Amino acid sequence: MNVDAPSAPRRTQVNERTILDVRQLTKHFAVRNAFGFQKGVLRALDDVSFTVDKGEILGIVGESGCGKSTLGKTIMGIHQPTSGDLIFEGNDIAGQTPSAARETRRHLQYSYQDPGASLDPRWKIRRSLHEPLVIHHGSLGYDEREERVRAILQAVGLPAGHLDLYPHEISGGQQRRVGLARILTLQPSLVVLDEPTSGLDVSVQATILNLLLDLRKQFDLTYLFISHDLSVVRMICNRIAVMYLGKVVEFGEIEAVFETPRHPYTRSLLSAIPEIGGARVTDTFTLEGEPPNPGNLPSGCRFRNRCPMVQPRCAEIEPELRADWPGQEAACHFAA
């Protein structure tokens, strides 16, 4: 059942639980030479559509350069989309005026990959945590802000004494907690988590993942979980979008995608994860080559140069996402 015109097939159904509806989102970056003349286009996002339901965790996975961070940043309004719509809580937020975008950002927050680098090294944690409240809730007095900040700090499992420390005095895991606390002071409904556990040791990663799950319950959050670590995504997410060079190549329920991957790229990606106790990837992995340059994409299907089941048709027609399986869609002519 298509909601939109036939030229714009809807791949996922919008319902009353939908919090974010991404429609044919496209982001192209101009590639310029040394004199500022445009010499090409880098298609970082091409016709990406999906919906996010309230309270779910949607995983966005793919290799570096596939556009997952660009997607997160375009949703946040950090990049302006080239075309396409972003319906967040019923309002189109693509191409908003700055003042309207600020209003939206209270409900839509972005957690940066490296919170250590996004905290001001000369500010104490207290000042960093007060800042979002000063910007978005200017009417609050110091004491009210302090009260909120302390409550949030407790929720992310940090002692109040940490308010008087500088970012370099706390560990990487604690910096992430501060980064989360900073976002939560604004009581957002959707949080874009950009690689929330990259660069952490497994034991710290485990505590951060548990914290994320707790916070979701406590604050009624929805997460867009951008990650390249598939085993983490499998553990924490409800649905998953697999991206390859700016396109969503597979989308669906986490179990369906991991148990029966349909797209050949998803299959290779899954077979590359080391699984302790299972068959050794070094014996079974077959994918050759590396992703092509996103500024110079192959015709037709973007994966065809590395695809084990490539056929002449793949070079001519670019496959669209097909919803041929229950709870699962894949963009491949020959996926079965």
Add this chain to the structure above:
Amino acid sequence: MTNDLLRVRDLKVSFATDGGVAKVLDNVNLTIGRGQIVGLVGESGCGKTTLARSILGVLPKNSARLESGTIEFDGTDLLKVDPNILAANVRGRRISFIPQDPFSSFNPVFTIGAQIMDLMKWKSPELDDSDAARSGWLPRFHGSRRRKADYERVLKLLRLVQLPDPESVLKKFPHEVSGGQRQRLMIAMALLPEPKLIIADEPTTALDVTIQAQILKLLRKLATDHDISVLFTTHDLGTAWEICDSITVMYAGQEMEAASSEGFFKRPSHPYTNRLLKSLPSRDGGISGIPGDIPGLVNPPPGCRFHPRCEYATEVCQQTRPEVTPVGVGHAVRCYHPVAEEKRHALA
């Protein structure tokens, strides 16, 4: 002559810092057999890189101090050898190195070919030991015939690491090739001097999973084909499972458990390794971290350094460090209270 290529015994290394002397390695033991891939696993700051650098003899001169211990390589204690001989004949020739970050390891202003051929002036397997030692820090300028042989050798190796079109790669600058290709070049450079031991410091951390799988596959094949031992440091237990024959786990400067890869994942016996395995994301969603923080190394906890976070810790753990205790064939742990069979978090 034993079967072990490298034996590190009771190695103690400390660093002078502003806050005092940091005891970074505390009586660490490590054994690498011939042709074996040994995984050195641990969280950041546990001393894996310091151990790797001690073996290479490239610890920072003005802050690091080798307090005691031996590093026996092929029957010789490297700590007793003249540093000049070590630089000329061992480092970069018998023992070579693959860095963690293929992005910053090349000089951006020279072509890849120039950099690799430059390496051959000092570390070519065509040079014999006395030649290399005599020339000291000066490069060996050698005749065009030998240079041609070196060039052929480079091309052969680039084909071996499955780089497409090696002749054109040699003419490129480092920024013109991808991360995976740069890591392949690093592996080729490590193999060039025909070493006996390669120290690979987290060689796949900066790479995507599909590229990681390719690189691991390649490294394993080359090590087997050329009968090279590899010391593979990693913080990722999944990678260790993929490639290693045996595994040594470190925590806060002490080695905790050493076992064959099979034995380690089937019968993890140290409380720390069990907690570590429980921290891995699992399908059923059950995951638990390790409470507490990694201790500072200036004033580390006495005895077993894991005892403040250990659920089995007793008084004796706080006082003396446990000795190496065998718990199976080729499986040793440093713990007074190895985890019982039924409580182990076995993954294999």
